[in-house]
Amino acid sequence: MGWVCDTATISKAAVQRLVDTVILGKSFSPDHFKGFSANAEYQRMDDYLAGGSGDEGGPRDGWRTGTIRLPMPKAREKQTEKAAPYLEIPDVQYRDIVEVTKAAFMDPSVSDFNMQGHVLMYDPGDERAPGTSTGEAYTSNRVLEFEAEVRNRPNAAACVLETVVAIWSLYSDSTHLSNFGTASIWPLYGWLANLSKYLQLKTSLYSAHHLAYIPHLPDAVYDAYLRAYGTHPTKEVLAFLRRDLFQAVLRLILTPELAQAYCCGIEVLCGDNVRRLLFLRFLLHSADYPEKLLIAVIRAMSEYLCPRCNTPQKYFHEMGKKRDMQRRKTNERKDTPERRSLVSRVRSWIFNKGFALKNNNVKEQLAFGAQAPTPSAFSDFLFPLGVNYYSLLTVDLMHEFELGVWKSLFIHLIRMCVYFGPETVHALNRRYRAVPPFGKSTIRRFRNNVSELKKFAARDYEDLLQCAEPVFDRLFPEPYNRITMKLLGAMATWHAYAKMAIHTASTLRSFQKATTDLGDLSRKFVDVTSDLETRELAKESRARARNKERRRARSSTSRGRKDAGADGGDEDESSSKARHWNISTYKFHALGDYPQSIIDVGTTDNYNTEKGEHEHKHIKRFYPRTNRKRVDFQIGRHIRRDDLFRARRLQAKEAGKRKEKGKPTNRLRRSLVLGAIADEPLPRVNPGERYQMSRSTRYCENLTTWLSENLGDPAVAGWSEKLDYHILSRMFGGDPETDFDDNDRADIHIVNNCIYKHKTVRFVYTTYDRRRRIDSCNPRTQADIMVLNPSDDRAEQPYWFARLIGVFHVNVIYTGNRPATRAVQTFDVLWVRFFGSDDRQKKFGLHVNRMPRIGFEDAHSATAFGFVDPSAVIRAVHLIPAFHDGYNDNGLGKSIGRPRPEVDDPNEPDTDWAYYYVAMYADRDHVMRFRGGGIGHLATREATRELERQNYIPPPDPDDDTDTEEAIVEKEQAAAGGDVEPDVEMDVEESEDEEELEPEPEDLSDSDAGAETDGDDAGDMSTAEDGNLEDDEEMCSDDDY
Incomplete structure (x- = not known):
């Protein structure tokens, strides 16, 4: 030890x-x-890997080492590109994608691959025809197009082998390796999308392939440039070299052998002993925004900021309008011979004619589309194959929305809280801290003041959004409250649709409508709140001052000057500036591309950068094993060794599992709730079961004693009668309140007059995307459940909600005349406290972006307490207090019907919140239960038909030819002149301090872009290197991109 x-x-x-x-x-x-000798053993492994697998015909790991030479331009220096002085970057680590593909398909895990793309159909369960759904990448339109292309190739009929499209999805992002210092690595990952996205997200399967480690532009560039030209490089030259470096690394992996495999295929004996012909295809390249600029080879700080279309920035705020959608199609970026020739010609001017990178001729020639004078490696590789490389650049939900649009709005809402006074800020913090957690990690508790934005990762911002509606309810005065609530609801609805794991044609139309609604409400919010004199937060002011100092330092270095403050001025950089929410940004504009992206390449969980942030963990664990020199080279070797050992371990079988036994604890009295330390282990859940409860008889409660101890408590009034009627209804069916009488009760005998308490009940359910999931509930922490409304008036409200206050089983003998067994029967029972709907709320649901509001029944009501069959529970539900409505004891007082303190006021221990919001945005499964139409929700499909009808959007008329840009403008102008509220236009003035610099490799992620994510809904980020917001760190402004 x-x-x-x-x-x-x-x-x-x-x-x-x-x-x-x-x-x-x-x-x-x-x-x-x-x-x-450790050194000798490592060397043996490296020698073995350098020689391949050691088996003739076996897979090689494909690692290579290359050298990159970057020609350095200089204004007024006329020379050919080949003759120009160059910067040499040695030991670039990369892999041969063809060899990696062979190895992946020769592995036994190939049995998990989907060899053929397909259309996934579902049955809506009514008179409608079966529909199509989109989820996995191999069910997307683009993959089906790939396969059609392969099938229709020349001489395809003569091929006797099974043809398979090997679908590559790429991801690249720079990440810091330590909490302090500048150590970082810039990996390029690849996933074979033939593997299900659910398996790709399991980092324990190591499905990510490390394809290259992109080097940063070294500081030695200053010395090399000074030796060559006698001066320091300008910031334009440095940006030029960074783009060239990135494209040079891509050229290393985009080899002629890869082009051959793309066109003619490669023959491989796969791990399942079937010989196949593999055709490699690139589906997408996922990255954050600064890196998208490098991939697309376009310039920052230009008019055309979108890597997918040439929409000018002045139109970005129109996101969601019909003319905006039409503009995207009309101005789609295309890789044409003219574009390629233009870039080549301008680049020759820079070297052969000595044109400066800031030369007006250079700028004018490359102005449209903000092209940079760097040839694209993807263009050089894919253009001869007839592929538009811009189509690889997909959307990025984590950076563009969770750490982009939503984060910027949340920061502005904090500014509004500051504007309305410190009490408003305190109320915001207090409310978020009072939001209960849900699930294992679905909604985590907000333990710190959210207004301080400390240590927030992407999943934290997601949780903030999913819980925002109850928190901000009536936090601001009118008219700001109304528009804020509408916008928060629209944001949550849009995010839910964007993050769904499976889409149907109906949900995609709903998503498109949600996109339009979000755009309309965003513009209206900007208009309504424009009269508020909101100012920067203190954290923003400090970040702005630090950014300006960095720009001064870089400018001073590039000019060879030591007076870093030469261009500073007398402005007080620590003072706060006036700020409003800016929606003229690329990230806001990008939201309009999500519905079409899902149709083209599958749902966003296939390519969300969250997956890549997970993979960074594997790299970071090797950093302590290096000597901090040539880090990417050393980590690459460790990755290779790890792959080798993992392959060896998979060949051996692990020993059996060990079981641990806990220690006994004392039994609790009075309440039917077992304490947190009560020992009642449950085995692994059988996915085929509806629920799971213990069969332990350790915690026995004598009913006579227990009822006498709690005499006078409203929660136990009529307890025995209700239990008997509940058991009779489960034995014989029927209504427990009307179909049985006291004579029937007399025939029910509880064995030993005892019930057996339990600590936990687990509910197993099928999600909307046909996955089996488990909710673990107990009366102490996560006690709220939902069941189907058994009454006939469930069209508007198909669910009942209840809170667990007891979990037990009871053994019963029936001695009556009804046909039933006389043997002992065991019944699992949940004792619950029911909620009722809030009659004041007239509209709620996903179609109006409003959470349902409920409250406890009066304690003296006959329906306030009751019993529920565990098999009738749909799943757990997340309830958030309606903070503005305050407290109410509901006539209960101090009672065992309230097992835990409910409100956040210690002076009110025996009260409840007057009302609660049903958090229908807690996860995507909840959203679909309140929308209707979930493919996996067979048991509740009929009950939610009315919800599905409310959210139904009819398909567009195929004969409608009025969607030209002119017709759309005319219709919108007509709407603005009639009863329809016109869209609000916004003029945005950009200040000098808000301009972006050309992206640097060490700055390639947003301030929180490194936020690594865990689980379905978010990532865990606890290290400073990934951009958490501390006082001495940079904060991402809402004006970014």
């Missing part, structure tokens, strides 16, 4: 695994370590 304590990075689990699998292994002998 002394060695363990001296080794800071080893975990207890790793130590236990070392002892169990190595030291206690049957083949272990201390003699094996005689003459052991």
Whole structure:
């Protein structure tokens, strides 16, 4: 253990695994370590990897080492590009994609691959015809087009092998390797989209392939440039070299052999012993915005900021309008011979004629589309193959919305809170802290003041949005409250549709409408709040001052000057500036591309950069094993070794599992709630079961004693009668309130007059995307559940909601005349406290972007408390207090019907919140239960038909030819002159301090872009290198991009 304590990075689990699998292994002998040398063993592995697998015909790992030479231009220096002085960057690590593809398909895990794309159909369960759905990448339109292209190739009929399209999706992003310092790595990952996205997200399967480590432009460029030209490089030259460097790395992996595999295929004996012909195709390249500029080879700080279309920035705020959608189609970026020739010609001017990068002729020639004078590697590779490389650039939900549009709006809402006074800020913080958590990690507790924005990752901003409606309800005065609530609802609805794992034609039309609504409400919000004199937060002011200092320092270095403050002026940089919410940004404009992107390449979880941030964890764990020199080279070697050992381990079978037994605890009295330390372990859930409860009889409660101890408590009034009627209804069916009488009750005998309490109940349910999931509920922490409304008036409200206050099972003998067994029967029972709907709320649901509001029934009502069959529970539900409505004891007082303190006021321990919001945005499954039409929701489909009808958007008329840009403008102008509220136009003035610099490799992610994510809904980020917001770190402005 002394060695363990001296080794800071080893975990207890790793130590236990070392002892169990190595030291206690049957083949272990201390003699094996005689003459052991770690360096020698590492060298043996490296030599083995350098020679391939060692088996003739076996897969190689495909790693290569290359050298890049970057020609350096200089204004007024006339020379050919080949003759120009160059910067040499050695030891660039990359892989041969053809070899990687072969190895992946030769692996036994190929049995998990989908070899053929297909159309996924579903049955809506009514008179409608079966419909299509989109989820996995291999069900997307683009993959089906790939396969049609392969099938229709020349001489395809003569091929006797099964043809398979190997679908590559790429991701690249720079990430920091430590909390302090500048150490970073810039990996290029690839996934084979033939593997299900659900398996790709499991980092334990190591499905990501490391294709290259992109080097940063070294600081030695200043020395090399000074030696060559006697002066320092300008910022334009540095940006030029960074673009060239990125494209040069791509050229290393886009080889002629890859082009051959693209056109003619490669023959591979796959891991399932079937010989196939593989055709490689690139589906997409996912990256954050600054890196998209490098991939698309377009300039920052220009009029044309979108990498997918040539829409000018002045129209970005029109996102969602019909003319905006039409403009995207009309101005779609296309890789044409004219564009390629133009870039080549301008680049020759820079070298051959000595034109400066800021030369007016250069700027004018490349103005449209903001082209940069750098040839695209993807263009050079794909253009001869007839592919538009701009189509690879897909949307990025995490950076563009969660860390982009939504984050900027949330920051502006905090500015509004500051404007309305410190009490408003305090109320915001207090309300968020009072939001209960939900699920294992679906909604996590907000323990700190959200207004301080400390240590927030992408999943934290997502949680803030999903809980925003109850928190901001009536936080601001009118008219700001109304528009804020509408916008928050529209944001949450849009985000839910954008993050769904499976879409139908109906949900995609709803998504398109949600996009339009979000654009309209965003413009209206900007107009309504424009009269508020909101100002920067203190954190924003400090970040702006730091950014300006960095720009001064870079400018001073590039000019060879030491007076960093030469261009500073006397402005007080720490003072706050007036700020409004800016929607003339690329990230806001990008929201309009999401519906079409899902149709083209699948749902966003196929290519959200969240997946790449997960993979960064594998790289970061190797950084402590390096000597901090040539980090990317050393980490690359560690990755190769790790791949080798993992392949070896997969060939061996692990030993059986060990079971641990807990310690007994004392039994609780009075309440039917077991304490947190109560020991009642449950086995693994069988996915075929509807629910799971323990069968333990350890915690027995005598009913006579228990009822007498709680006499006078409204929660136990009529308790025995209700339980008997509940059991009779489960035995014979019927209504427990009307179909049985006291004579029937007399025939029910509870064995030993005892019930057996339990700590937890687990509910197993099918999600909207046909996955089996588990909700674990208990009366102490996560107690709220939803069941189907058993009454006939469930069209508007198909669900009832209840809170668990007891989980138990009871053994019963029936002695009556009805046909039933006389043997002992066991019934699992949930004792619950029911909620009722808020009659004041007239409209709610997804179609109006409003959460349903409910409140507890009066304690003296006959329906306030009751019993529920666990098999009738749909799943757990997340309830958030309606904070503005305050508290209410509902006639209950101090009672065992309230097992936990409910409100956040210690002076009101025996009260409830007057009302609660049903958090229908907690996850996508909740959203579909309140929308209707979930493919996996077979059990509730009929009950939610009315919800589906409310959210139904009819398909567009195929004969409608009025969607030309002129017709759209005329219709919108007509709408503006009639009863329809016109869209609000916004003129945005950009200040000098808000301009962006050309992206640098070490700055390629947003301030929170490195936020690594865990689970379905978010990522865990606790390290400063990935951009968490502390006082000494840069904060991303809402004016970014």
